[in-house]
Amino acid sequence: MLDYSHDYLLVAASLAIALMAGFTGLSLTRGASERPVPRRKMAVAMSAVALGGGIWSMHFVAMLGLTLPVLFYYDALITMISALLAILITGIALLIVHFGRRTRGRIVLAGAIVGVGIPVMHYVGMSGIQLCRPVYTLGGVALALTASMALSITAFLIAYGNRDARNIILGTLGFGLAVFAVHFIAMAGTGFVEVAAEGAPGPWISNEALAFGVTLAAFVISGAFLLTGVTFAVPGAEGNEAGPAPGAQPRAATTAPVPPPEAEPHAAFRLPYEKEGRTHFVAADEVAAIRAEGHYTLLYLGAEKLFCPWSISEAENRIPGDDFVRTHRSYLVNRRHVTSFERKKDTGICYFDGVESLSKVPVSRSRLAEVRDRLGL
Incomplete structure (x- = not known):
């Protein structure tokens, strides 16, 4: 050897x-x-x-x-x-x-x-x-x-x-x-x-x-x-699972509030999501939370996470009523799905016991007072 x-x-x-x-x-x-x-x-x-x-x-x-x-x-x-x-x-x-x-x-x-x-x-x-x-x-x-x-x-x-x-x-x-x-x-x-190997060329x-x-x-x-x-450290998207898909063109940021459709009641309002090359819709009331994904968002409902083409700001401006509250720059939460709330000094956590795809969402210090008020605390 x-x-x-x-x-x-x-x-x-x-x-x-x-x-x-x-x-x-x-x-x-x-x-x-x-x-x-x-x-x-x-x-x-x-x-x-x-x-x-x-x-x-x-x-x-x-x-x-x-x-x-x-x-x-x-x-x-x-x-x-x-x-x-x-x-x-x-x-x-x-x-x-x-x-x-x-x-x-x-x-x-x-x-x-x-x-x-x-x-x-x-x-x-x-x-x-x-x-x-x-x-x-x-x-x-x-x-x-x-x-x-x-x-x-x-x-x-x-x-x-x-x-x-x-x-x-x-x-x-x-x-x-x-x-x-x-x-x-x-x-x-x-x-x-x-x-x-005699004469091997090397x-x-x-x-x-x-x-x-x-x-x-x-x-x-x-x-x-x-x-x-990779969008590992995109500002404003900390903790997200992914940014825009590789090679995707950036979506222009929403600079002005988009008025919600006045003729459509809140219970009937639907959010778009993309799956298998098609755009589908889901009732807003069924969505427990919305999470920023760079210029896009994820919708959490039950055991599912759905890719939504809207930005977090566009979703906040379009959804009518007062059920959804911004808890963090990366999260919109449907307060009707929140099962418990925990105060953490100057921040907080909203818990979702019945949502398999999302167990909790952070509440930032700047949003704490508004979230507590919307939850009736």
């Missing part, structure tokens, strides 16, 4: 790639399940490229940091196949959690698929090494697969347990560390033997130069996706 070591700068670069890719992919799909199907597909596709490409890039950069006492390089076709496998497997997992009702079982299934995909991609990529041959132990393969399954499922449970900024950051750490740890657990159970480009190029490409792709498709 050949002795080997790693270039620690490239090891550090591989970890940075995994974290960057994890944050990009998980942020791109924030709120994707509430978007119309075409926009949801776009978000999932971009996320699959970011996450799957990040898994492969982390692995490949770490492998380029491998130092052996003999010349070696990687077969281009096998390397490309391993990259495409990572993107395909990640895309399947994202389709499971973003199309259909998201349950704990579906989240675990998606994590398990990625957990299998990471070592599959790793060992396929390792088979592309030329001029030397990797040798595996059954225990090493089993340990890598077990660790990958456990870490990936945990990362998905964290990231998709609650799609807020905190969970996305924690999920990013979980995802990045999972990919990183699985690679080196697998490497710990791997040895290398030299393969005689690599066209050095491993160091290739590692630099892959690292740069991974960060440029992730950065471009973040700039074009």
Whole structure:
């Protein structure tokens, strides 16, 4: 067996790639399940490229940091196949959690698929090494697969347990560390033997130069996706699940109040929402709360969250009557659905016991007095 070591700068670069890719992919799909199907597909596709490409890039950069006492390089076709496998497997997992009702079982299934995909991609990529041959132990393969399954499922449970900024950051750490740890657990159970190959041409480009190029490409792709498709820190939309869909044109802000339709009684007033390429309507009385999503909103009723094309200001101005009250710059609440209220010093919380999709809504300090008055407190 050949002795080997790693270039620690490239090891550090591989970890940075995994974290960057994890944050990009998980942020791109924030709120994707509430978007119309075409926009949801776009978000999932971009996320699959970011996450799957990040898994492969982390692995490949770490492998380029491998130092052996003999010349070696990687077969281009096998390397490309391993990259495409990572993107395909990640895309399947994202389709499971973003199309259909998201349950704990579906989240675990998606994590398990990625957990299998990471070592599959790793060992396929390792088979592309030329001029030397990797040798595996059954225990090493089993340990890598077990660790990958456990870490990936945990990362998905964290990231998709609650799609807020905190969970996305924690999920990013979980995802990045999972990919990183699985690679080196697998490497710990791997040895290398030299393969005689007289007159072998060797690599066209050095491993160091290739590692630099892959690292740069991974960060440029992730950065471009973040700039074009993520609304992680949009002012006025803190705590939202998603901003406008990737590539969507900004909706002009409402600058003047829109008068409610006087001829339509409050009980008959309906709010629009988009689903499967169509615009539907729901009675305003059935909606428990409305949440800002950048230039759009989400409607919460029962177990459903519906994508509404109106902005939060437009909804506030259009809905007639006094049942809806602004509790926060990101929330409108139907006071008839509020089951309890809790005072928190200068702020408060409205609770909804019968609304599965939304258990509570914050009340900001500037809105506290009005909300208490409208609730009869």
